[in-house]
Amino acid sequence: MNLLIVESKAKIKTIQKVLGRASWRVLPTGGHIECLPNDRTKHDRKEVKKADWAPTRDGLPQPPWVWEDRGEAAVRAIQAEAEKHDQVVFYLATDPDREGERIAWHLERHLRDLGRCHRVTFQEITARAIERAVAHPGLIDQALVDAALVRVFVDRLIGWRSKNTAKAFVPRGTASMGRVQTPTLGFVVERELEREAHIPIPFFEVVARTEQSSWRVRFHEPRDPAAWRGDDGKPNPQRTSDRGLAEGADEAVRAAGALTVTEVRPRQQTDPPRKPFETQTLLRAASSRFGWSMKKTNKLASTLYEAGHITYIRTDSTRLSDEAVAAGRAVVAETWGDDALGPPPEAGAGAGTQDAHEAVRPTQLAVVALPSEVDPDARKLYALIRARTLAALMAPARRASLSLSARVPDLDRPLRTTVSWFDVPGWRVAFAELDGPPDTTAVSVSVGAEITLSPSQPDAPNPLLREDATKPPPRYSPAALVKQMKESGIGRPSTYVSTVDKLASRKLVESDGGLKPTEAGRGVWLGAAPLFVAASGEPIFESDYTRRLEASLDAVARGEAAAPGVWVSLRDTFKAALLEAQAARKSGELTPKTRGRLEDFLAANTDLAAEAGDLAALTEAEGLAMAARFRQSGAAMRPSEAQQTYLDKLLTAGGLDVAEAAAAAGVEVSEPLSRADASALIDHLRENVDLAATPSTKQLRMIRSLAKKAELDESSAAALVGASELAVLTGGRGGTASQLIDLLLAQSRAKRAAAT
Numbered sequence: 238m239n240l241l242i243v244e245s246k247a248k249i250k251t252i253q254k255v256l257g258r259a260s261w262r263v264l265p266t267g268g269h270i271e272c273l274p275n276d277r278t279k280h281d282r283k284e285v286k287k288a289d290w291a292p293t294r295d296g297l298p299q300p301p302w303v304w305e306d307r308g309e310a311a312v313r314a315i316q317a318e319a320e321k322h323d324q325v326v327f328y329l330a331t332d333p334d335r336e337g338e339r340i341a342w343h344l345e346r347h348l349r350d351l352g353r354c355h356r357v358t359f360q361e362i363t364a365r366a367i368e369r370a371v372a373h374p375g376l377i378d379q380a381l382v383d384a385a386l387v388r389v390f391v392d393r394l395i396g397w398r399s400k401n402t403a404k405a406f407v408p409r410g411t412a413s414m415g416r417v418q419t420p421t422l423g424f425v426v427e428r429e430l431e432r433e434a435h436i437p438i439p440f441f442e443v444v445a446r447t448e449q450s451s452w453r454v455r456f457h458e459p460r461d462p463a464a465w466r467g468d469d470g471k472p473n474p475q476r477t478s479d480r481g482l483a484e485g486a487d488e489a490v491r492a493a494g495a496l497t498v499t500e501v502r503p504r505q506q507t508d509p510p511r512k513p514f515e516t517q518t519l520l521r522a523a524s525s526r527f528g529w530s531m532k533k534t535n536k537l538a539s540t541l542y543e544a545g546h547i548t549y550i551r552t553d554s555t556r557l558s559d560e561a562v563a564a565g566r567a568v569v570a571e572t573w574g575d576d577a578l579g580p581p582p583e584a585g586a587g588a589g590t591q592d593a594h595e596a597v598r599p600t601q602l603a604v605v606a607l608p609s610e611v612d613p614d615a616r617k618l619y620a621l622i623r624a625r626t627l628a629a630l631m632a633p634a635r636r637a638s639l640s641l642s643a644r645v646p647d648l649d650r651p652l653r654t655t656v657s658w659f660d661v662p663g664w665r666v667a668f669a670e671l672d673g674p675p676d677t678t679a680v681s682v683s684v685g686a687e688i689t690l691s692p693s694q695p696d697a698p699n700p701l702l703r704e705d706a707t708k709p710p711p712r713y714s715p716a717a718l719v720k721q722m723k724e725s726g727i728g729r730p731s732t733y734v735s736t737v738d739k740l741a742s743r744k745l746v747e748s749d750g751g752l753k754p755t756e757a758g759r760g761v762w763l764g765a766a767p768l769f770v771a772a773s774g775e776p777i778f779e780s781d782y783t784r785r786l787e788a789s790l791d792a793v794a795r796g797e798a799a800a801p802g803v804w805v806s807l808r809d810t811f812k813a814a815l816l817e818a819q820a821a822r823k824s825g826e827l828t829p830k831t832r833g834r835l836e837d838f839l840a841a842n843t844d845l846a847a848e849a850g851d852l853a854a855l856t857e858a859e860g861l862a863m864a865a866r867f868r869q870s871g872a873a874m875r876p877s878e879a880q881q882t883y884l885d886k887l888l889t890a891g892g893l894d895v896a897e898a899a900a901a902a903g904v905e906v907s908e909p910l911s912r913a914d915a916s917a918l919i920d921h922l923r924e925n926v927d928l929a930a931t932p933s934t935k936q937l938r939m940i941r942s943l944a945k946k947a948e949l950d951e952s953s954a955a956a957l958v959g960a961s962e963l964a965v966l967t968g969g970r971g972g973t974a975s976q977l978i979d980l981l982l983a984q985s986r987a988k989r990a991a992a993t
Contacts, residue, residue, distance in 0.1 A: 238322035241357075241371070242315060242344060243330050244268055244337065247543040248362055252330075255364045256371070264315050266331070270308030271343045273300055273393055288397035289808060290390065292801040297386055302343070312347050325352035328371055333358035333594065334551055334731055335794060339385035341377050360558075361600040362545040383800035384793040391786070391807050392416055398811070399769065402818050405857075406764030407757040408833040409878045413743055417728045417736050419766055420780040424721050425713055425746050426754045426762040435709035440465055440476040441483035445490050445652060445700040446691045449680065452496060452643065452652040454486045468707050475653070480704075486648055487702040490690075493645035496652055498686045500642035508634040510579065510664035512555035513596035513626050516730035517716075517723045519550070522625070523618060524716035526671075531715045531734045537615045538597070545600055546607060547622055551730040552594040553723070557582060557626070561595065564602045565630045573666055579632045598626040620671060627667045634663030634675070639682055656680045712751025726784035760829055768818035769811075777814045823858045831860040838867045840875040841911050873911035880915045887922035890931050898922060932966050932974035940966075940974065943981035954981070 239261045241252065246265040253263045274280035274287075280303050290298030319325045327348050331337035337358070345354045355374035359366040395416050403412040443454040456477035457464040463479070464472040477483055490496075514522070523534040538550040557565070562582060569577050599622060607616045638657035645652070658676050659665060665675040682688075693699040713721065715737045722728040728736055740746045745758035754762070769777035776782065786807060792798035822828065832852055839845055845867065855863070876884065888898060895918070899906045902921035906914040932940075940963060944954035951963050957980055958973045960966055966974040 238262060238319075238324070239326050239328060239371075240264060240315065240319060240352075241328040241330050242266060244332055244340065245539075245543055247540070251362050251543070251545050252367055255367045262318055264311075264318060266311045266315075266340060266344070267307045269305050269336070269340055269343075270312055270347075271302040272305050273389065274303050279303070286397075288394045289812070292805060297383060297800050297804060298390065300390075312344070315344075315348065316351065319348070319351045327352055327354045328357050328374060329354055329377070330357050330359070330370070332551070333360060333549055335381050335385040335388070336731055338378055338381040339389075342379075342382045345377060360595055361548045362543065363600045366600075380796040380800075381794050384790045387793060387800050387804045387807070388790055390804055391811075394808060394811055398815050399765070399818075402768060402815075402822060403761050403765045405822060405828040405830045406760035408760075408829040410744070410757060412745070412757050412761050412765075414761060414765065414778070415739070416783060416786065417722075417732060418739055418745075419761065419778040420725070420727055420783045421718065421722055421736055422740055422745050422754070422758055423762050423766065423778065423780070424718060424725075425740070425752050426759055428710060428713055429754050429759075432709035432712070435468070435707075437706035437708070438465075438467060439704070439706045440473075440478060441480060442476050442703050442705075443483055443486045443490060443700050444703060445496065446697075447496070447688045448691060450641075450654040450656050452641075452654040454483075454490070454648075455651050455653050456482060456486070483702060483704075486650060487700055489648035490645050490652070490700040492647070495687050495689045496643035496645060498641055498643050498682055498684055498688065499651065500640075501682055501684055502640040504638045504640060505660070506636045506638065508636050508659075508663065508665075510628045510631055510633065511625065513557060513598055513629045514622060515553050515555055515596055516551055517553075517719045517733060519597055519622070520719055520733065521716040522621060524714060526621065527614075527617065529614075531719065531737065533614075534618065535734050537612070537618045540612070540615055541619055541622075544611075546604075546619055548595055548598050548600060550597055552597060553730050554594045555596045555629075556594075557598060557629070558595055561598055561602070561626075562630065565598075565627055568602050569627055569630055569667075573631075577631050577663070577666070579630055579664070582630070596626070597622055599623045602626065624667045624671055628664040631664035631667060632661075634659055634665045635661035637679070639680060641682060643688070656682070712749070712753055714751055718752060725780040726787060727780050729787070764828070765818075768821045769814045770817055771810050771814050777811065823856075823861075825857055827852060827855045827860040828857050831857060831864060834864050834874075835860060835867075837874040837877075837912070838864070838872050841873040841907070841909060842867075845872060873907065873913060876910060876912050876915035880912065880919065884915050884919055884922070886931075887919065887926050891922060891926040893922075901925070930967060932963075932968040932972065936968065936974040936978065937963060937966075939978055940981065943978065943985065947981060947984055957981075 239256075241256065241261060241263045242265075243249065243252065243263060244266050246267065249263045249265060253261070256263065274284040277285050281301070284301055287300070290300050293299055319327075327344075329341035329344050331340040331344070338356075341356055348354055354377075356377045357370040357374050359370045392415065396413060399414040400412070403414045406412070445452045445454075453475040455474045456479070457472070457474050459472040459474060461472075463477075464474065465476040465478050466472050467476075511518075519538065520531045520534050523529045524531065529537075535550070538547065541547045542550050566578055566581070599619065602623065605623075607619050611619075636657050637660040638655050640653070640655050642651045642653055658678055658680060660677065660679065662675040662677055665672075669675070690699055718737055719728075719733045722733060722736070737752075740752070740758070741748070743757075744755055745761060746752045747755055766778040767776065771777055771782070789798060789803050789807070793800045793803055835849060835852060839849055849863065852860070888894065891898070893901070895906065895910065898918050898921070899914075902918060904914070904917050904921070906918070940954060941951065944951060947954070952961065954977065955962050955966065958966070958977045960973055960977075966972065966977065968974055
């Protein structure tokens with residue numbers, strides 16, 4: 238019996254259908270099966286704390302591996318299936334990347350005593366690719382495994398050993414640092430600092446609308462000393478700082494009511510097609526075109542891949558296989574004619590089953606649209622991927638344009654505009670179903686022509702005198718942040734989405750018209766990160782260092798560098814930087830964490846104020862010593878932020894105040910409340926108050942989101958389950974909050990189904 242092992246359960250049905258059941262079984266792992274020890278309640282405490290392993294005589298370190306949450310059950314199920322048969326051959330078909338290679342390596346360690354293990358990969362889940370892969374099995378690529386292992390060791394070392402320094406710069410709560418996470422956080426923080434330092438530069442502009450275009454008054458020439466200049470110091474002739482000049486222009490254009498064309502300059506511009514999608518360009522395109530989150534796009538793309546509609550989605554390649562190029566060119570020629578074809582792309586690597594990654598593309602380019610039963614958004618994403626793939630094989634578009642100048646009486650400044658169309662639509666016809674057909678209607682304008690202004694509207698005067706000021710650079714959207722990661726050479730397609738998600742889940746960034754750093758995020762980047770400096774003087778957490786670290790892992794993956802040597806070099810560099818960071822922290826100013834601890838003591842013990850003095854004058858070492866003295870003396874501390882939040886929630890649920898809760902618990906509490914008092918009250922209330930009586934914050938947030946999509950206000954949504962308002966909903970699985978969520982979700986699904 239042949240057992241083919243994949244990561245995702247969603248792939249099984251498609252693959253099993255291709256291989257048949259006579260001599261094949263397809264089983265999943267659910268992802269990684271083993272990891273380094275990380276849970277003190279389950280694993281050896283000494284191993285959990287460890288993050289530094291010496292290479293063995295034969296190569297890389299050999300740390301103990303422990304089961305992932307679902308790993309043991311998955312492997313036991315595979316072993317149980319194998320034991321049903323006299324002879325078994327394993328085909329390890331985990332994902333075709335470093336992490337997939339590492340999973341295959343872990344699997345082989347557990348399965349090789351039960352049968353031969355082959356490594357197979359396929360870029361697409363189609364009959365052709367699957368049959369070709371199992372017909373030409375290979376071995377596990379140890380260089381890829383070694384690169385994945387070094388990454389795991391380095392990430393463990395940096396994450397485990399830097400977190401105490403990170404926490405020191407967060408007043409309350411926790412924080413973390415990471416090889417890719419921290420420089421990515423740096424982009425967000427530095428952008429926010431730019432925004433805060435931005436000084437708005439006011440300007441005026443006058444815009445006049447005609448049937449075919451919008452015209453702008455050209456107030457100054459670039460070399461004019463009075464020319465308006467933006468944040469970058471470059472002149473913008475269509476803006477002015479002179480209010481009187483702008484108001485005069487507005488009056489003159491309004492009084493004229495029409496423009497007289499004084500100059501017509503034709504131009505032609507070649508518009509080459511974009512390359513096929515790689516991971517980050519797909520994420521960005523779906524974000525800008527459809528407004529989707531990266532998580533949504535990633536999930537939809539995974540669904541399309543697992544169903545066999547598109548190729549593997551985690552790739553930084555824009556290459557198409559020879560087979561895909563031939564199939565795509567045939568579709569282009571049949572659909573739009575031979576003239577629509579561009580030159581063949583440069584030949585890439587062969588289309589063998591173990592070939593390097595391709596771009597993201599449809600597996601069957603002749604399939605115009607997916608069946609109606611496929612999720613509507615997945616169909617939209619497929620259409621976008623197909624259009625981009627075909628367009629990459631097509632001829633450039635050619636845009637024709639007319640640059641026009643015009644005058645009005647009583648104004649010595651011209652008005653300018655450009656009108657354009659495609660005289661050769663080229664590759665843009667591939668996007669016709671998404672964008673509509675490209676505009677190929679030629680425009681003819683001659684000197685001396687008079688063009689009438691469009692009528693003014695109450696909310697849209699014509700001309701429009703616009704007064705504004707320059708804006709700070711925009712905050713990063715998640716997709717734009719991924720682009721920055723890609724351009725800086727940090728992260729990889731398999732980690733883009735998870736890295737940005739970690740920044741949010743660890744409360745280092747928040748969403749506010751884009752990604753904005755939290756107080757914790759600022760502390761990590763501006764306080765902790767600068768302390769980590771290599772012996773060469775290079776900051777460890779700057780993107781340049783991270784990029785070179787990524788390059789060293791790539792060299793291991795290609796077999797160009799010895800993994801043990803790379804690991805030792807990276808390990809020793811970081812350990813030296815960590816020692817410097819720890820020394821710098823203790824000798825520097827009081828950190829926010831230590832200040833917060835001292836403030837907690839002072840808030841509960843006003844008599845300690847004289848001893849503490851001016852906290853701003855303390856060094857970190859002095860602050861730590863003072864906190865130790867307070868603790869040894871038995872001084873109380875005010876409740877932690879988490880304690881206070883939880884206590885308030887319990888008090889609200891029980892309808893009690895602090896005095897009533899203390900009386901019920903039979904304890905005396907101080908004023909102000911101490912940390913020990915809060916702990917005693919929490920212990921009593923936790924046993925006597927049903928928190929399920931109130932909806933969770935997550936439940937309420939989800940209800941509001943679903944109600945907004947259903948175009949319901951909060952009271953109307955609450956009425957669906959017989960409640961007057963959201964505040965009176967009940968929590969827990971059987972509560973009215975849960976019932977309302979189920980009802981709103983069902984309405985949403987029914988609405989989508991009706992739309993298709």
